[in-house]
Amino acid sequence: MNDEITIDGLRGMAQRAGLKLSDEELQLLLPGVNRSKRQAAELREMIAPTDEPAAKFNAPGTVRK
Amino acid sequence: MEPNEVCYLTISEIAAALRRKDFSPVELTQALLQRIEAIDGKLHSFITLTSDLALTQAKQAEQEMRSGADRGPLHGVPIALKDLYATRGIRTTCHSAVLENWVPDYDATAVTMFQQAGAILFGKLGMHEFAFGGPSIDAPFPAVRNPWNTDHIPGGSSSGAGAALAAGLCYGALGSDTGGSIRTPSSHCGIVGIKPAYGRVSRYGVVPLSWSLDHAGPMARGVEDCAILLQAIAGYDAKDPASANVPVPNFQSEIKAGIKGLRVGMPRAHWFDENLGIDPEIEKVFNQAIEVLKELGASLVDIDGKPFSLARKANQTILVCEAYAYHEETYRETPMKFGTSVRRRMLEGAFLSAADYIAAQRARAVLNEQIRANFSRVDVFAVPGAPRPPEAFAKMNPQEQNLRPNFTNPFNLTGLPAITVPCGFTAGNLPVGLQIVAPPLDEPTCFRAAYAYEQATEWHNQRPAL
Numbered sequence: 001m002n003d004e005i006t007i008d009g010l011r012g013m014a015q016r017a018g019l020k021l022s023d024e025e026l027q028l029l030l031p032g033v034n035r036s037k038r039q040a041a042e043l044r045e046m047i048a049p050t051d052e053p054a055a056k057f058n059a060p061g062t063v064r065k
Numbered sequence: 066m067e068p069n070e071v072c073y074l075t076i077s078e079i080a081a082a083l084r085r086k087d088f089s090p091v092e093l094t095q096a097l098l099q100r101i102e103a104i105d106g107k108l109h110s111f112i113t114l115t116s117d118l119a120l121t122q123a124k125q126a127e128q129e130m131r132s133g134a135d136r137g138p139l140h141g142v143p144i145a146l147k148d149l150y151a152t153r154g155i156r157t158t159c160h161s162a163v164l165e166n167w168v169p170d171y172d173a174t175a176v177t178m179f180q181q182a183g184a185i186l187f188g189k190l191g192m193h194e195f196a197f198g199g200p201s202i203d204a205p206f207p208a209v210r211n212p213w214n215t216d217h218i219p220g221g222s223s224s225g226a227g228a229a230l231a232a233g234l235c236y237g238a239l240g241s242d243t244g245g246s247i248r249t250p251s252s253h254c255g256i257v258g259i260k261p262a263y264g265r266v267s268r269y270g271v272v273p274l275s276w277s278l279d280h281a282g283p284m285a286r287g288v289e290d291c292a293i294l295l296q297a298i299a300g301y302d303a304k305d306p307a308s309a310n311v312p313v314p315n316f317q318s319e320i321k322a323g324i325k326g327l328r329v330g331m332p333r334a335h336w337f338d339e340n341l342g343i344d345p346e347i348e349k350v351f352n353q354a355i356e357v358l359k360e361l362g363a364s365l366v367d368i369d370g371k372p373f374s375l376a377r378k379a380n381q382t383i384l385v386c387e388a389y390a391y392h393e394e395t396y397r398e399t400p401m402k403f404g405t406s407v408r409r410r411m412l413e414g415a416f417l418s419a420a421d422y423i424a425a426q427r428a429r430a431v432l433n434e435q436i437r438a439n440f441s442r443v444d445v446f447a448v449p450g451a452p453r454p455p456e457a458f459a460k461m462n463p464q465e466q467n468l469r470p471n472f473t474n475p476f477n478l479t480g481l482p483a484i485t486v487p488c489g490f491t492a493g494n495l496p497v498g499l500q501i502v503a504p505p506l507d508e509p510t511c512f513r514a515a516y517a518y519e520q521a522t523e524w525h526n527q528r529p530a531l
Contacts, residue, residue, distance in 0.1 A: 013416055018397070019412070020400075033412075036385060040421035054430040
């Protein structure tokens, strides 16, 4: 999950997503995509199997005592 | 009074002056329009000026006031809107070629509420494209410049609001904030901005960036002015699915109560030193501001900054996914209408998976609980409004924003109310902001703490030389 995406990998992902991106655009995107992927992996490490998504955000909320 | 002095009055001062008939809403509007004509050519804070509409509304306010009607403190006061608030019959561009000619047939709820309060709408303000990119060279409108030094950015994405207020071109403005877009330009321009609690102000008619992180809120030159503006637009709106159906407090009732005994949480550890860390000049000014809070009777409590640091990552993941989801169809049809900066950031969302997005939302639930748990031992958090001074356009490095701690977006993730107030200047005479964050839906505590600090210092009275 932590493996860096290569430019070829990104090209394939773009094709599967139906996005037409030039090599230059893919090169510009690559560092940001890899950073985003690393961040997502880091977030996975902090969640437990029982943690549910904040699917409906609750503004008032409560502080659990 | 000199016309330029009139342009820097506070909303409270204007309200009193209008009722004393020192000047009329029409004279007030004309004074601002003249100042905009004289100096906005070097700031580019406005995209669209609605001069005729403003003068019509000013005449109407004048007639109403003459006949004894009083709609409250915003009656006859000119305000401006970030150009992502839908305005019926007025172009709403989001600073983008995508919406360059969009003229909505409806008003955002906040706009309607301002009109009901008697405010005069006199323009739409520049911003970062779709509240997302940086200041871009390929947008159809020029990038907004910082009135304190036009070689520098004003911060974004509500950049026009920050610049216009600092330059005395409006008395109040509406911004929006998904990761810091009210508080960053407020810090960089030396003004006050509050990101209210999530759900406090309706987002109906505000062009989305990220539904679960977007907040609408006011910006002004003073804390009390922000409270007045927020009072006018806060409240439940059935048209906004995230609107909080809870009572709206009086935002001014406790504003002058002081902060003796207030417990201020300082989440320095594991956050301020993240990546490149906080800029040393910002830290020095921030430390001086904290000393003022102590002198005013607050106590300082160290708290763990790690959850705040992690919150940046969850915020960014959610933001790019939701932003791409919103723009996907338009992007597929007309990709080149988006500026380079927006395209690059937005497309990151196209390459994250549904599982990545859900992991971030799961982390959000955990971090929300961890961060809010601190309120069992502190009353507010205090952090800088931005980790570094406003950059020079010529030295802008979009990547660097991920190499410093982000002091704003954890409070979008958690929906907590957060206000920024001017707290000093760098050696280069660029403004620095102090941010105060309160428990859920507790904007009155934000206002009380920020007002105490503001009134104990003179930073809010400084004006850029224009």
